[in-house]
């Protein structure tokens with residue numbers, strides 16, 4: 001970690017269009033040490049560009065135990081004031097302890113501690129008031145979770161100030177209001193345009209004063225509520241919209257991992273870093289459980305032509321993963337990364353419930369598939385996977401809590417309806433041109449060879465994934481097996497082939513040199529030089545490799 005100056009930094013004159021938007025995830029700012037590390041990353045960036053920092057709520061270990069998750073837990077216990085007060089006390093004490101540990105300038109520390117106390121005490125009063133009614137509206141839920149980002153952004157702005165970086169806390173809680181969206185459909189282009197314009201205005205004003213804006217990843221009162229309309233991970237979208245509104249030169253999403261991997265690197269020892277990932281692959285990965293990036297970021301930032309990078313707070317100099325609009329480029333496939341016509345990644349989505357329904361036997365009015373789907377829509381449940389055969393329906397749902405139980409009650413009124421809990425969806429994400437049948441075969445083979453029972457399979461419905469359902473218990477083992485079989489094994493074989501073809505090519509080049517066409521065109525000379533042409537070499541490797549793989553596929557399919 002770099003040593004931070006205590007005196008104001010002597011920074012260069014910036015070009016006003018040169019703005020970098022950096023989003024820091026909850027775990028990246030979850031402790032005093034983590035916040036100091038992020039401060040040093042920002043300080044370094046400031047020597048070459050203007051920086052906007054967008055912060056999530058602090059998560060000291062993992063997101064599921066972080067501030068936002070604790071605030072949601074407090075809401076769920078609105079009828080038990082002892083529990084929710086204890087949770088809020090913990091949050092308050094934690095933020096104060098970080099402020100005291102890091103901020104050594106008394107005046108700044110006192111201001112920050114005051115605002116933490118104000119924020120938390122007002123939340124306690126608010127929750128005690130709604131506890132009387134016993135029910136929380138969507139608007140109230142948004143207010144409750146907003147406290148997570150307000151606390152982290154305010155505290156971090158104080159930390160930057162105490163380190164000599166002129167910064168300003170920007171709270172987007174009131175950036176928009178319901179009135180801004182009258183007659184504007186939710187999630188439409190106009191909806192996002194309103195958000196990006198409203199967010200960019202206060203941020204730009206702060207940049208104009210040569211300060212570092214430290215912005216809450218939580219944003220305003222949007223129709224349908226932030227939690228339901230956008231969902232968790234909303235800070236990514238907030239940062240993307242700010243980047244669009246400011247026409248930033250790059251959006252960086254900072255995490256505790258080196259970038260996007262071929263599988264969760266914390267659970268899959270052989271996972272490899274992807275240098276590039278297409279927007280649709282990133283979207284699929286997120287949908288199937290890898291918290292890579294909020295899916296709406298793709299449409300906003302990537303389509304607006306703003307480069308999006310996933311970077312690691314522990315290795316700030318590394319390039320991380322670049323999210324590109326279409327398929328991954330030639331260069332990203334070099335060395336040990338993944339080829340365009342191979343699967344990209346494996347991911348798991350936990351806590352799935354499987355419901356087998358025999359439409360003939362249910363006594364409710366949902367006797368046809370149409371009425372059943374209508375019922376799901378009415379209950380606001382969107383099934384993750386569906387399989388239908390004549391009168392039988394199999395649903396895989398990630399919905400939990402009251403909504404799920406209500407739906408189960410409706411359909412489970414006889415012994416023919418079977419409910420299996422504690423399942424997970426295992427999905428293999430692929431570019432569109434990959435042979436899904438061969439992959440599904442390899443996936444099922446490796447799972448059955450290792451006695452892992454597959455409860456459901458989805459193949460053919462999407463051209464970017466093959467998915468199956470296994471028990472939660474076997475999820476990590478299943479992910480490792482499928483990852484190693486469908487991604488690593490292919491890579492290892494491709495590496496061997498690359499080595500072999502490289503040797504062959506060197507020999508070929510020695511006998512018959514390849515003309516340096518660049519030189520021929522520019523200087524109109526006929527000079528020839530030995531210059532191995534990388535893309536040509538790789539395309540021949542790919543061709544060769546595909547032939548090999550196809551022959552393996554055939555042998556599997558024939559079995």
Ligand SMILES: Nc1ncnc2c1ncn2[C@@H]1O[C@H](COP(=O)(O)OP(=O)(O)O)[C@@H](O)[C@H]1O
Pocket residue numbers: 024025026027028059063254255256257259260261262263264265266267285289290291292345347
């Ligand atoms: N394919 C993947 N590539 C990278 N990280 C992944 C992948 N799948 C799951 N993850 C998990 O996503 C998390 C992202 O990093 P983290 O810094 O914890 O996120 P946040 O930004 O929410 O704080 C990590 O815990 C990592 O284990």
Ligand SMILES: N[C@@H](CC(=O)OP(=O)(O)O)C(=O)O
Pocket residue numbers: 024025026027056057059063068069148217231232233234235236
């Ligand atoms: N704090 C919010 C928003 C968010 O984006 O979080 P993170 O950046 O830590 O994934 C959440 O937990 O959903």
